[in-house]
Amino acid sequence: MTARTAGARRHLWPTASAAGLALALALAGCSGSTSDDDAGSTSTSTSTSGSSSTATAGSGDVVALAEAFSATLDEDQQEALEQEYTFENAANWSNLPNSLLGGGGGPGGGGGSTSSGRVGLQTDSLTDEQWAALDALLDGVTGSAPDEGYDEVVQHLAADDYLADNGGGDAYGRGQFFVAFLGTPSDSGTWGLQFGGHHLAIANTYVDGQLAGATPSFRGIEPFETVEVDGTTVQPEQQEAAAFNALLESLDDDQLATAELSSSYNDLLLGPGEDWAFPETAEGIPGSELTDEQRDLLLAAVQTYVGDIDDENAAAVLATYESQLDDTYVSWAGSTAMTEIGDYVRVDGPQVWIEFSQQNGVVLDGAHPHAVWRDKVTDYAGTTS
Template identity: 55%
Template sequence: MKPFESILNRPVTRRNLLAAIPAAAALVGVGACASSSSGGSSGSSASASASGATATATGTAKAGGVAALAQAFHKTLDSDQQSAVLLDYSLDKAKLWSNLPQALLGRGGPGGSTGARVGLSVGDLDDDQLAALNALLKAASGSGSGTGYDGLEQQLNADDYLAANGGGDAYGRANYYVAILGSPQDSGTWELQFGGHHLAVANTYTDGVLAGATPSFRGVEPNGEFQQNGRTNQPMKAKQDALAALLAGLSAAQLASAKLGDTYSDLVLGPGKDWAFPTDRQGVRLSGATAAQKKLALAAIASYVDDISDAEAAKILSRYESELDDTYVAYSGTTALTERNDYVRIDGPSVWVEFSMQNGIVLSGNHPHSVWRDRTTDYGGTKS
């Protein structure tokens, strides 16, 4: 039984911690990735009503598409839930993502300015609502093993594992949030936002077409193989293995060119670092790489792009492949990507991928943070 399906077969209640955030933050302290940050400093609370919102969930949408499934999910909700999940689109709301647990972001009332995620928590949804959310996420995600929807399943299993192994109620899938920003339909711009600890999905659609699937954050603790919800999990394995293989495929001279002089203890373009792409490219340029090395680079990029639906991923990957000659690879620490402060980036005319190994927080051992961004299509290209 798959984790998203299994949650439909057992009652899920809102974590009590979310009703007492200040106490939770005091108790948890550094029980989350301490060097991480919120993606914004203003916006409505995750439970605030969308008073005055003009977004609707009744427009024209192709049957079976992401917009139609977002409308179907919306229909399963009661009026208060509908007001919370369906919000007018704005860049300020789109920026409200983080890799921290919701409990550590804080919550405020309407008009508050805490930077917490907007939308509804998974823990507030009943079985029918969870089934509709499940269908929506499947349609927006890839079908591969270890990426896409399978990766989301394993991601939520990881947080359930943390909740059961020292993390407490600040962790677990009940603390993940879904929001629909704008009117889900085949005209105009809207965003499907889903995320929580170590996860941010931000798919922006314009006139029925995916305009951008970034920023996309993935991380995990524990990083090794673990058992949870009836299956073996290791959600970052595909990404970590592909990036390590890319570095292992470089020659000694290329590695010397790719080596960064600084130590990177976290991501350069993590939450809150929107549109802050470095002006100067660093590392080894792939124009001088062999065909085999370019294939490894494309495979590493694909491990992130494949998180979105297969057809859309193929289009984006084709664009990134056409830009490989002007794409750079850089790293610091060791090439194994297993030690604290091991770091690698792929920086192209469009694509930006970072992977950073962190110290353990809830558990011993290291764990990764990573982000996929796009220089032109982050937030669907919306900069204001």
């Protein structure tokens, strides 16, 4: 489409495939309720109107995978991994390298040290066996599509290794990520799985064996162009940019004018630290004013984020968002290319909130994207304090 203007840390991961924008839209949906749970000092409320998945297949596997990973750790590492389930801990994520948050865990990160920047266990202390167990856990809670889910995580960590080797130094690399269990993994009660670091945040909250929230979910990437790292092709955010470009290019001039924002955007509105700050009024063009083809393109763009969670839960979440498409707004700023610095697009629905924003390069020249997926009901599984 054309654009309209307006070392020891190495770990062997599966080779990522280069998939185009081929998205399965005919997903089977399901709906139901999740149960409330008193998680200590936190206040947790989850939707009872089909806003979150009740898919339980595999939930026991998640607990088993979490326990299997923990079993590979020594006592100090387990102490770092296991954190209290509180909103403060759940909301303690960022897109920044951990060194810029005051953390880092010291040289080598030995002994499972914690960080003042992020909670949890730093990955630079993991052995190959421990990495393999963590890989299995991440694979179990993420999607199976190429360039999404687990494949996307693989590429993100490879990208950070690339930055470490190309000017970023020790502040970057897969050893600078953190994993935390907030609460005890179980099929009863509330617990959370966090995994993240520079440009990546996974935050799954489980209530009584069900995935009750998979957001906030942050994705960014530098470099944005395709590179190869130890046999892994790094290009995980290109399909998001292509999906949004295809959607915007499908709009006619009047629709584009309606969707265009009056302000420019150089970053996300609802990035880290901006929890539950959704604007009261949506801007842009609603799904009710889109053609069937345009609605399919909107859903395809949303799927590039929802598809990061496990396939069964992703189908349920996407079905909910599809049912709300009439009242889901699309807006944009910059250009429709979604590849240039200053390009910005937003999806704002009754529940879904997605932002994609092209930034200036930090380690490398050129644009690189930041993106966040939030849910107005199930962020942190409804925990607000």
